[in-house]
Amino acid sequence: MSKIIVVTSGKGGVGKTTTSASIAAGLARAGKKTAVIDFDVGLRNLDLIMGCERRVVYDLVNLIKGESNLKQTLIRDKRVDNLYILPASQTRDKDALSKEGVEKVLKDLMRDRFDYIICDSPAGIEHGARMALYFADEAIVVTNPEVSSVRDSDRILGILQSKSRRAELGQPPVQERLLVTRYDPSRVDTGQMLSVNDIVDLLAIPLLGVIPESKIVLESSNQGRPVVLESDTNAGQAYDDAVARLLGEKRPMRFLEAQKKGLFRRFFG
Amino acid sequence: MGLIEFFLGKREDQTANIAKERLSVVIAHERSARTQKRGSDPEYLPKLKQELLDVIRKYAPVQEEDVDVRVEKSENCDILELNINLSDHA
Numbered sequence: 001m002s003k004i005i006v007v008t009s010g011k012g013g014v015g016k017t018t019t020s021a022s023i024a025a026g027l028a029r030a031g032k033k034t035a036v037i038d039f040d041v042g043l044r045n046l047d048l049i050m051g052c053e054r055r056v057v058y059d060l061v062n063l064i065k066g067e068s069n070l071k072q073t074l075i076r077d078k079r080v081d082n083l084y085i086l087p088a089s090q091t092r093d094k095d096a097l098s099k100e101g102v103e104k105v106l107k108d109l110m111r112d113r114f115d116y117i118i119c120d121s122p123a124g125i126e127h128g129a130r131m132a133l134y135f136a137d138e139a140i141v142v143t144n145p146e147v148s149s150v151r152d153s154d155r156i157l158g159i160l161q162s163k164s165r166r167a168e169l170g171q172p173p174v175q176e177r178l179l180v181t182r183y184d185p186s187r188v189d190t191g192q193m194l195s196v197n198d199i200v201d202l203l204a205i206p207l208l209g210v211i212p213e214s215k216i217v218l219e220s221s222n223q224g225r226p227v228v229l230e231s232d233t234n235a236g237q238a239y240d241d242a243v244a245r246l247l248g249e250k251r252p253m254r255f256l257e258a259q260k261k262g263l264f265r266r267f268f269g
Numbered sequence: 270m271g272l273i274e275f276f277l278g279k280r281e282d283q284t285a286n287i288a289k290e291r292l293s294v295v296i297a298h299e300r301s302a303r304t305q306k307r308g309s310d311p312e313y314l315p316k317l318k319q320e321l322l323d324v325i326r327k328y329a330p331v332q333e334e335d336v337d338v339r340v341e342k343s344e345n346c347d348i349l350e351l352n353i354n355l356s357d358h359a
Contacts, residue, residue: 147288154296158303191283198289202296 002110004117005246006136006174008160010152012123014144015181018217019239020120021049022228023140026243028083029228032115035074037105038088039132040122041097047087050077051224061089063108064101070108079229084114097131106135125159134165138175140208144182145194150202153178157203177208179242184213186258196256209242211235212255310340321351329355 007020017038024036038046041061047053052075058068063086077083086105089096109117121132133139139160143153160174161167167174180196187193196210211217211227214235220227228243230236234255241251318338325331337352 147292150292151295151299154299158300162303188285191285194285194288194292198285202289202292 002106002114002117003138004106004119004136005138005140006119006121006133007140007142008121008129008133008156009123009142009149010125010129010156011144011149014142014149015211015217016123016142017046017049017120018221018227019140019142019179019181019211020046020118021226022239023243023246024085024116024118025050025077025080025083025226026228026240027116027118027246028077028080030243030247031082032247033082033084033113034116034118035084035086035109035114036118036120037086037132038120039097039128040120041088041128042090042092043122044088044090046085046120047075048224049221050085050226052077052085052087053224056087059087059089060105061091061093061096063105064096064098070105070112079225097128099131099134102131103135125155129156130159130163133160133174134163136160136164136174137166138177140177140179141203141205142179142181143199143203145180145184145188145196145199147194150194150199153203157205176205178203178205179208179211181211182213183210183255185256189258196253207253208245209238210253210256211238211242314338314340325353331355 005023007016007023009016017040020036024034028034036046036050037060038044039060040046044056044059047056055075058073060073062068063070063073074084074086077085106117119132119136122128133156139156141153141156143149157176160176164174166172178200180199183196184193188195196207200207212234214233216230216233216235217227220230226239227233227235228239231240238255241254244251318336321338322331322333322336325336331353335354335356337350339350341348341350
């Protein structure tokens with residue numbers, strides 16, 4: 001049985017697509033057959049972050065409308081085995097993303113024995129975002145340590161708890177987990193930034209991971225490489241930890257402490 | 270931390286605390302609005318009331334205001350409460 005995980009946040013620009021790419025690549029690298037679906041119809045970007053933008057032939061809307069089949073539409077990643085990308089369409093055909101259509105695509109993927117289906121949600125709480133989360137078994141709520149992001153994450157949690165299929169059918173709820181991104185421990189130390197504990201207190205859901213603020217995130221997107229593949233960087237390792245926790249491994253949180261400054265930098269930094 | 274701040278200690282305005290306080294208020298407020306909304310009557314209630322009324326009228330004359338249907342939500346269960354007042358000569 002495939003596990004469907006939505007990566008969502010409410011607010012835009014907090015790292016949903018970056019996270020979807022890294023979680024999917026990490027799961028595939030761990031040997032799990034994984035598909036990652038871009039639900040941002042009209043504003044396709046997962047293809048760029050995954051570095052397969054020139055290999056897009058068909059898209060999610062083609063697939064839903066029956067203009068292409070799953071095999072034609074899925075893009076196989078060239079770096080990681082078991083990893084497939086399902087791009088969004090660039091036309092603004094909102095009606096195409098019907099509940100029945102999305103369900104059909106997910107069932108096709110399940111029939112193909114995918115272990116994990118990662119749904120990369122668009123920002124906002126409108127139709128696209130609701131379709132991305134509707135069928136989810138688990139949710140990764142991506143949150144920046146910043147007031148509007150935290151508030152929007154709480155809104156999305158409300159929608160997961162009332163508008164998901166699990167909620168509507170009275171099934172066990174969607175398993176929600178928090179991923180804090182763009183975390184800067186030195187600013188937390190000086191009281192300028194909400195701490196991970198603050199955010200966990202406010203949202204009251206379990207913590208999946210903390211991704212430190214890092215230059216590598218921009219540099220990875222420049223090259224179309226999921227951050228998790230940069231194994232020698234903090235952000236890459238933090239994503240790897242998050243993937244391991246998704247798979248049930250217990251790993252301590254890392255990169256929560258600011259790097260100690262030397263005496264010289266303490267005085268003149 | 271620069272030279273001056275090092276000697277004077279940390280800056281007074283720890284804005285993260287302000288953020289947390291503001292968020293805890295607004296989130297609590299929005300959550301209570303959500304649960305109230307969810308606690309409101311289910312969509313089927315008006316139709317259920319009408320059909321019940323039709324059935325009861327087959328056997329006894331009742332006015333619309335004699336039948337009271339409500340759903341009450343408590344922590345562990347929802348209760349569907351049905352109150353029918355039959356008039357004396359029924």
